[in-house]
Amino acid sequence: MSMSQLVAAGAPELPEGCFYRVRSNGLCLEVQVRERRKRFGSVVRALAYVRPDEPDGLTAIVGACVHAVRRMEEQESNWLAALDATQYIGDHDPKGGR
Template sequence: MAELVAAGAPELPEGYFYRIRPHGWGILRVTIRRQCRVGSRHVAEALAFPRIYANPRDAVVKGCQDAAEELRTREVRAARVVAARRYIGDHDPRGGR
């Protein structure tokens, strides 16, 4: 991951890593995974298109950036869901039970 970060990919939090695999038709699938006790868990992904970049590394870095943005978006949405849970329950407009 250090090589990707040096090339411009976002650095991931502790316990997360990039996994790059072929997706087909010359496209690469960039996933962000979280390490678990046994194996790892998929948390975000993006596609990288090396054919449209002069340097294939640039395509992979762009895929990493897109996957990291998806991860941030998911975290924000999850935080909103947690914040909305405080409204669970009955809400009497008269203020009583």
């Protein structure tokens, strides 16, 4: 199945350079959002497990795609908050010095 078919079925569009991978981890199916590397291969940006209680396989895969993209977006906003927190690096003693 192509990414355009997944998107047509309801999966979110991904940023340029990203793609979905559906794979078995031995216990269940998972959907990965992966980003292509400049030289070799790709890296996982987010993943979600496919729920077995959906009415059909395509609905289950699309649901996992939606969840994986939501996780990726949350991770990006958490990373920005952590980056903002770097301004507080250092000692904070009771006398006000650094």
